[in-house]
């Protein structure tokens with residue numbers, strides 16, 4: 001794919017409009033999340049602060065990836081905007097259901113788009129951009145996306161999916177405790193901390209496919225599922241960003257070394273290393 005083409009915005013005027021939209025979106029994020037961050041339960045307030053941090057980081061990472069793909073400045077800003085907005089539904093999801101598990105609550109991408117459609121700053125974007133942003137957000141938590149979709153939707157979805165994964169790894173690794181569990185059990189979807197590893201997850205890794213969320217039965221499975229997300233990473237720059245921080249290695253190091261885990265890690269490591277072979 002030729003990433004050097006101009007994707008969406010066309011003029012200097014549009015560039016300044018996208019910049020204004022980003023300011024308005026940041027403002028909205030700030031105000032909307034403030035109420036959740038003031039939660040009387042310190043643990044929940046902390047969790048909400050981490051979610052807000054995630055939105056800001058995914059925005060930054062989306063910009064980095066888009067820059068590396070040599071997109072035009074306006075298109076880089078649009079990628080940043082999508083990153084900033086992509087998870088807004090998480091706050092209401094947790095407030096209503098006390099979980100981040102979509103299976104047990106609601107699809108948080110759909111919640112995000114529903115919320116955005118009610119906001120003046122979003123409707124001011126115009127129908128075409130609203131549609132593109134909504135599609136990219138709706139695509140971000142799917143098992144996979146169709147490459148036959150509109151080219152713009154595919155590109156922005158891929159950027160968002162890579163940026164999201166990179167920060168999910170970082171967020172999880174940063175919130176690991178010495179005992180291998182996470183600081184908040186909600187991070188690992190309240191799964192039990194047993195040493196069990198589900199065979200289906202190992203089979204997915206052996207066949208170089210992302211593991212299915214429904215197969216997770218323990219914190220170990222959650223970590224392996226996280227690691228298996230590398231099989232769905234799209235861009236070379238994303239592999240660089242991943243390797244820079246050694247995120248997969250750190251997740252592996254937090255696990256007890258059963259043979260199946262060692263084998264799975266070897267498969268993952270080889271896959272990542274091969275991405276750097278020209």
Ligand SMILES: [Fe+2]
Nearest residue numbers: 086087140141
């Ligand atoms: Fe998300």
